[in-house]
Amino acid sequence: MTMQIADSVSLSAPDAKARAHAAAARNNLRTEPRAVRIVIIALAMIFLGVFVVLPLVVVFAQAFSKGILAYLAALADPEALSAIRLTLVVAAISVGLNLVFGLVAAWAIAKFEFPGKTFLITLIDLPFSVSPVISGLVFVLLFGAQGYFGGWLRDHDIQILFAVPGIALATTFVTFPFVARALIPLMQEQGTQEEEAAISLGASGLQTFFRVTLPNIKWGVLYGVLLCNARAMGEFGAVSVVSGHIRGETNTMPLLVEILYNEYQFVAAFAIASLLAMLALITLIAKTVLENHLDEGHDASDH
């Protein structure tokens, strides 16, 4: 007993030995032989390479296959510019709407008790579980010439289908869950105590929202907006059904990629595709950064 105490008190040399022992023990915990480890890691790498990295490389390789001038010319084409503009407009509208809807829905679900709450939570996920093509068809059924509101819309000279409003509506529907989904668990975890504290300190409803609620969920909001935006810009199925594919008018970037490809204009198709791929890469990086912030938020809330 006395020996042991003396040992642990004496300095550096036994310390280094203890560390070596600990390292050896850690190695022993990995039971798989070296060869198996290498095979498993190699398989994962090859799979990722073929299915993820290679397609990405091919997109850029094809886009630049006729040189950078051809690439730039393809992007400067009026049809391409119109598609980029339309995609940005539609994304701005649907992200804006879903930001408001998502905040309201998450607020209602996380902070209040009301009948039908579980049903509402399930309903929010509906756009995820329905095929985008069906989502698009629903809007044709509602607003098409033969649809429920078709006659009334024609009488009042309002164009929804095969125009920007229809594309924005379909995109909004498909991307609805992102913001709400990002916020509900976060707000549920945070509870209502900070809001109660703010109100008992004399804050009004708006002051409470802007000074307490919103700062607490800001990273969650950005996260939801980011994913929502990525999906809104990349959406194909639902938009394809409602857009009508009018060149230079109702073609979004994903639709234009398909059309150009079918017309054997590979450089142009992959040039537009390369923009979408870059969007994906930027989204991925931003997502990683935001996730770090979200984790910090969780730690801070760990009272």
Added chain:
Amino acid sequence: MTIEVRNLVKKFGSFKALDGVDLKVDNGELLALLGPSGSGKTTLLRIIAGLDWPDSGEVTFNGEDALAQGARERHVGFVFQHYALFRHMTVFENVAFGLRVQPRAIRKDEATIRARVKELLDLVQLDWLADRYPSQLSGGQRQRIALARALAIEPRILLLDEPFGALDAKVRKELRRWLRSLHHEINVTSIFVTHDQEEALEVANRVVVMDKGRIEQIGSPDDVYETPATAFVHGFIGESIELPVQIEAGVIRLGDRPLRLAADGLAPGASRLFVRRHDMLVGPPGSGAFEGAVQHVRNFGPVQRAEVALSGGETIEIDAPRDRELRAGDTIGLEPRRYRIFAGV
């Protein structure tokens, strides 16, 4: 500020959280609401704060109807059980919050706000933490910042929900003493909720004992300990021995054994007899009201705690001084120095 609560009823679904509560709190009091969980004490506190609304009943502050006002207008400082500090604000901004959200017409200028926050942080002895975030503080520090934040609005009433509930035993003891002296200093009418009897008896001027949405007893700490009004209070406060007894024809029986205790003025029928553990005096066999055999003995500092099987069929624990050592197997007589009998089972 005096607070008066009349016939307050609050239901959550079919559960009656408050079942007709009447309470009067005097100006400058430090009052404890004491009860087991589910007794309605926190609900009562939240209704006084305006964070919950009763189904019926009245709450008045200085005679004015408080239920006509929302939490925002009541000017009540509330300290939450888990502090509810604003996690994205520094300690300084947390304390300043109540001053910054005041309507522009009465809002103080920045220099005044800074001076006031500094003063409050000095009061809770944490001015050196002004730039930290809540997640960087210990439990006891968060607790004191929550109190400083509540005091910033110069509340008419201070309400504290389980203020020491989430702290470890040592910090809890320190903070208790500190809270009492702080109350002495600022002298604002205060109510705190606790399930810890020691806390209630040590800190409060007056204790309200609650159970199942009703008030069982209101009194000074001495009152509720020395003269419990109901069986519940006797059982809940202090360590009590509880024995089921029968009273018939002027005799108290434990099982089939008559006890040598006076039954004057007691209603016949099934009742419960309560004695404090340390009020059972040990004597030779044949002396005293009870007789029993010692089963186990353990020493706790100045006392020995003995498990005694009474003749009559109950096993009790008593605390006896250590001047006369008890041993397992001893037969002893027991005489309650003080006891109380409550009718009913």
